[in-house]
Amino acid sequence: MWTAIALHTTPGIPEFMEPEVALFTAGVEYDVLGIGYHDISDADRAAISTLHPGPDFKRSILAAFTEGIAPKPQTTFGNVKADVLERFVPGYQRGNFVDIILNSDWPE
Numbered sequence: 001m002w003t004a005i006a007l008h009t010t011p012g013i014p015e016f017m018e019p020e021v022a023l024f025t026a027g028v029e030y031d032v033l034g035i036g037y038h039d040i041s042d043a044d045r046a047a048i049s050t051l052h053p054g055p056d057f058k059r060s061i062l063a064a065f066t067e068g069i070a071p072k073p074q075t076t077f078g079n080v081k082a083d084v085l086e087r088f089v090p091g092y093q094r095g096n097f098v099d100i101i102l103n104s105d106w107p108e
Contacts, residue, residue: 009080032061062088 004024007014014025029035031054040048054060066088069081076082077095085092 001020001024003017004014004021007017007021008025008028014021016022026036030037030040037045062084065081065084069076069085070089073085073089073092074095076085078097082094086094
């Protein structure tokens, strides 16, 4: 599960790993991003939503992401959480991979 959690936001990798990693990622992609939404029938989606309701899910998950990562913005470098802080935390500046390389202490 640690691997599944660590890699679920890394496109193109989990689908080729152990079935548990691939399935976890597919579940997150479905629930959070809506990937595969139309692969499940309306009736099945309604049944699942009745058993596992998610009221105000979109705003709630974004608020949870923001609350969890705002105190440690450096952890967002290179991942999708930088998008969350950029949207919800005034003044947040995302790290830029190119700038880090160009500004490193290594001489040319």
